[in-house]
Amino acid sequence: MPALPRLVVITDWRLPRARLLTALERALEAGPEVAVQHRHPEASGRMFLEEARLLAEVCRGRALFVNGRLDVALLVGAHLHLPAAGPSPGDVRPFLPEGRLVSVAVHDAREAEDAVGADLALVSPVFSPGSKPGDTRDTLGPHGFRRLVDRLPCPALALGGMTAERAREVPGAWGVAVISAVLEAEDPRAAARALLDACTPQQA
Numbered sequence: 430m431p432a433l434p435r436l437v438v439i440t441d442w443r444l445p446r447a448r449l450l451t452a453l454e455r456a457l458e459a460g461p462e463v464a465v466q467h468r469h470p471e472a473s474g475r476m477f478l479e480e481a482r483l484l485a486e487v488c489r490g491r492a493l494f495v496n497g498r499l500d501v502a503l504l505v506g507a508h509l510h511l512p513a514a515g516p517s518p519g520d521v522r523p524f525l526p527e528g529r530l531v532s533v534a535v536h537d538a539r540e541a542e543d544a545v546g547a548d549l550a551l552v553s554p555v556f557s558p559g560s561k562p563g564d565t566r567d568t569l570g571p572h573g574f575r576r577l578v579d580r581l582p583c584p585a586l587a588l589g590g591m592t593a594e595r596a597r598e599v600p601g602a603w604g605v606a607v608i609s610a611v612l613e614a615e616d617p618r619a620a621a622r623a624l625l626d627a628c629t630p631q632q633a
């Protein structure tokens with residue numbers, strides 16, 4: 430199985446395309462533990478595939494996860510991320526080539542218990558998401574995150590308002606997933622490196 434990423438940078442296609450792709454390129458320079466997740470729920474199927482192909486070129490063999498679209502993941506040779514309302518890891522695993530990772534979104538205890546068969550869980554929102562100022566969901570906080578980690582059958586990344594400082598406060602995290610903390614940073618490579626350095630994995 431491929432090594433699990435410790436930092437997943439999730440795309441924000443509201444940014445100008447050139448700026449987004451450049452930021453991702455810089456973030457990937459921070460080390461092989463960095464991966465990209467292609468998320469664009471507003472995109473048409475054709476646009477989503479076009480963007481996935483662009484990201485595959487940017488990643489150049491580094492880990493790329495495609496959000497919710499098994500067909501697109503297969504077409505571009507990517508790993509697959511499953512939204513909470515999507516199929517289970519067991520549903521999709523038979524269709525994926527050997528060596529492809531499956532990550533899942535987890536927000537509560539039921540979703541944590543349903544993550545059987547996943548390689549990685551993105552647990553959120555730990556803190557208020559910087560990329561979603563209108564998000565009114567209750568946050569988990571470090572202790573709520575820890576409780577979900579204890580129910581998970583796989584390592585977990587902390588998602589939602591994560592910074593290098595906050596990454597040090599989250600117990601049991603394998604790593605972190607971010608959007609604005611890297612994509613809107615003045616130096617995405619330095620921001621990614623700081624996040625990696627702040628992660629002290631407690632779950633293997």
